[in-house]
Amino acid sequence: MSPQLLQYLLSGLTVGAIYALVALGFSIIYNASNVINFAQGEFVMIGGMTTVSLIAAGLPLALAALLAIAATTLVGLALEKLAVERVRSESVVTLIIITIGASILLRGLASLVWDKNLHALPAFSGERPIALGGATIVPQSLWVVGVTLVVVAALWWFFNRTLHGKAMLATSHNRLAAQLVGISVRRVLLVSFGLSAALGALAGILIAPITFTAWDVGVMLGLKGFAAAVLGGLGSGPGAVIGGLALGLLEALSAGYVSSAYKDVIAFGIMLAVLVLMPGGLLGRRSVERV
Amino acid sequence: MxxxxxxxxxxxxxxxxxxxxxxxxxxxxxxxxxxxxxxxxxxxxxxxxxxxxxxxxxxxxxxxxxxxxxxxxxxxxIVQVPEGRQVFGPLSVEDNLRLGGYTRRAAESASTLERVYAMFPVLRQRRQAPAGTLSGGQQQMLAISRALMARxxxxxxxxxxxxxxxxxxxxxxxxxxxxxxxxxxxxxxxxxxxxxxxxxxxxxxxxxxxxxxxxxxxxxxxxxxxxxxxxxx
Missing domain, CATH: 3.40.50.300 (P-loop containing nucleotide triphosphate hydrolases)
Structure with a gap:
């Protein structure tokens, strides 16, 4: 493998891991409510910006990150409690429009609370690049990929090994039956917003030392995360991870071999092609119902 | 009542x-x-x-x-067995039953599960199978059993x-x-x-x-x- 290719693959995996975290957030809320939460990108922004502020206030990085994740989770819970839950209408479209409104509101608030400048977070463990088979990788990339691996494993365990996780899955498969066995669908919705917000914040904190953060980073990261979720198959956990990594790699390869000006065009173009051929996404849900 | x-x-x-x-x-x-x-x-x-x-x-x-x-x-x-069974298709038979006992304590669920399996041995045989792959009659037994799990x-x-x-x-x-x-x-x-x-x-x-x-x-x-x-x- 040429060092150049390896370099592109490493940077693709890093950004792909971030897309995967954002995509997981989309899928978790989609599963609980069939809603596409367009404020998902804003969770990413709030996570990064809050950490920047807390570090500026003198807190150590680890504590600042934890508090920022907690604060973003509260924003997610508040969004569900104050906006989504209040809507008595069953229409999914109404709820999606509400999340679009919430994202604009959050972005506006961020530009007031903070400012419209770019902010950097210090890398978690130094900036000295590590040489790897002719390519180099910044330590922050290892943090991004490592933390994403741990989070994905933890989510897998939660949804496949615990009764509460299975209850959330069951709610996405059959809402009526879930209510009839005594699962509180309202609580499932609340937990899914909190969990998605925490995932988004984590993504925003991990990537900020590499790409900077600002009041409007949520727009593009949210869009990419949504694209990754759709590519992998909306509502599928493994699909979100694969979709995120695939989108990240596509972008890095097209930036490297074609032009960085066209990386989004090529990535989204391939995504559209996949969806034309496989409308359910790479790992879209196949029905195993026998009636 | x-x-x-x-x-x-x-x-x-x-x-x-x-x-x-x-x-x-x-x-x-x-x-x-x-x-x-x-x-x-x-x-x-x-x-x-x-x-x-x-x-x-x-x-x-x-x-x-x-x-x-x-x-x-x-x-x-008050527990309902809904029309059309409404099992959780992609989840295993046993997961369906455990979710039936969602409102009960784990120990209580475990003992109810044994009773339900004794009542419908076919569910025990197929406990790892996705519920959606069961026949109509088996799905109905599962739907009833799932409700029984809630006592x-x-x-x-x-x-x-x-x-x-x-x-x-x-x-x-x-x-x-x-x-x-x-x-x-x-x-x-x-x-x-x-x-x-x-x-x-x-x-x-x-x-x-x-x-x-x-x-x-x-x-x-x-x-x-x-x-x-x-x-x-």
Whole structure:
């Protein structure tokens, strides 16, 4: 493998891991409510910006990150409690429009609370690049990929090994039956917003030392995360991870071999092609119902 | 045990239940018969709290539960087996059962699970299979078992025999009688009015959102209008 290719693959995996975290957030809320939460990108922004502020206030990085994740989770819970839950209408479209409104509101608030400048977070463990088979990788990339691996494993365990996780899955498969066995669908919705917000914040904190953060980073990261979720198959956990990594790699390869000006065009173009051929996404849900 | 008075419910502006009065006493098997669209499923859903009511009262063991959320009713012991089984298709049989015991303690669930497996050995054999791959009859057994996992004191059964072969229908009805003998009160809705009324202590006839007739199972079976409308005599 040429060092150049390896370099592109490493940077693709890093950004792909971030897309995967954002995509997981989309899928978790989609599963609980069939809603596409367009404020998902804003969770990413709030996570990064809050950490920047807390570090500026003198807190150590680890504590600042934890508090920022907690604060973003509260924003997610508040969004569900104050906006989504209040809507008595069953229409999914109404709820999606509400999340679009919430994202604009959050972005506006961020530009007031903070400012419209770019902010950097210090890398978690130094900036000295590590040489790897002719390519180099910044330590922050290892943090991004490592933390994403741990989070994905933890989510897998939660949804496949615990009764509460299975209850959330069951709610996405059959809402009526879930209510009839005594699962509180309202609580499932609340937990899914909190969990998605925490995932988004984590993504925003991990990537900020590499790409900077600002009041409007949520727009593009949210869009990419949504694209990754759709590519992998909306509502599928493994699909979100694969979709995120695939989108990240596509972008890095097209930036490297074609032009960085066209990386989004090529990535989204391939995504559209996949969806034309496989409308359910790479790992879209196949029905195993026998009636 | 359960007292329903003047219960009303509507879909948008169209009334589905127009003032229902009925009661189920402890340990009783009560059947509800009626044509398609009479409101049977709506009534069961209102009793489970998944269909909003627009008027009237539901009391359970003296407490008003008219507006209680579904999960609270399950905890109180009102558990429904919904029409069309509604199993969690992609999840395993055992996961379906464990979720049935979602409102119960883990230890209690484990012992109920053994009882359910003893009752339907086929579910134990297929416990790792996705529920959606079971046959219709097995899915119905799973749906009933899932409800039993919640330790019901009042079991609401919506069309348990629908789409099943006659031999399986007999098996399901025998199982329902067994549950009643074990002191679970049962409110049964079934298109097979003859079989339902034959095992029922009492029955109600529902027509376009109203109870038009009530009596013992035997009385209703002998009633000329019931025979003409629901028994094909």
């Amino acid at each position: 359960l007292e329903v008075s003047a219960l009303e419910s509507r879909y948008g502006r169209i009334p589905a239940l127009k003032g229902i009065d009925l009661a189920v006493r402890a340990g009783e098997l009560v059947a509800l018969v009626g044509a398609n669209g009479a409101g049977k499923t709506t009534l069961l859903r209102a009793l489970s709290g998944v269909q909003r009511v627009s008027g009237g009262r539901v009391r359970y063991e003296g407490a008003d539960i008219t507006n209680a959320p579904p999960e609270r009713r399950v905890r109180l012991g 019901p004191r009042l079991l609401l059964l919506d069309e348990p025999s629908m789409g099943l072969a006659p031999r399986l229908v007999e098996e399901i009805f025998a199982c329902v009688q067994g549950l009643r003998a074990a002191d679970t009160a049962i409110f049964l809705v079934d298109q097979n009015a003859r079989a339902a009324l034959a095992i029922a202590d009492r029955g109600y006839v529902l027509e376009t959102g109203r109870i038009v007739l009530a009596g013992s199972g035997a009385e209703l079976l002998a009633d000329a209008s019931v025979q003409a409308a629901y028994l094909g005599l």
